[in-house]
Each structure stands twice: as structure tokens, then as C-alpha cells.
Amino acid sequence: MPVHTEQHLYPSIPFHSLPDAHTAMRARPGVPQRGDNRWQVGFVRTLRP
Numbered sequence: 001m002p003v004h005t006e007q008h009l010y011p012s013i014p015f016h017s018l019p020d021a022h023t024a025m026r027a028r029p030g031v032p033q034r035g036d037n038r039w040q041v042g043f044v045r046t047l048r049p
Contacts, residue, residue, distance in 0.1 A: 004036055 003018035006025060013021050 005039075 003022045006013065006018050006021040007015075010021060
């Protein structure tokens with residue numbers, strides 16, 4: 001699900017425009033790494049003491 005995050009962040013974007021939103025978000029600093037699973041693993045690691 002390569003555009004899953006975009007779908008939830010911006011529910012008003014039509015589904016056919018989500019790949020463009022994905023490309024735009026990847027170009028911005030501070031956006032999670034490629035892939036939801038990789039981002040989630042990294043986030044969980046920051047929660048550990």
C-alpha cells in the first residue's frame with residue numbers, strides 16, 4: 001500500500017491523485033522513510049528506553 005499514509009493524512013484527495021501526493025511528500029524533509037512498515041518499526045524503536 002504505497003499511498004496508504006497519504007490516504008489517511010489527506011482524505012479529501014481523490015484516489016487517482018494519491019501517487020502525486022506521495023511523490024510530493026517524499027520530497028519534503030521530515031517525511032517518514034519509504035514504506036509504512038519501515039517507518040513504524042523506526043517509530044517503535046524511539047519509544048523504547
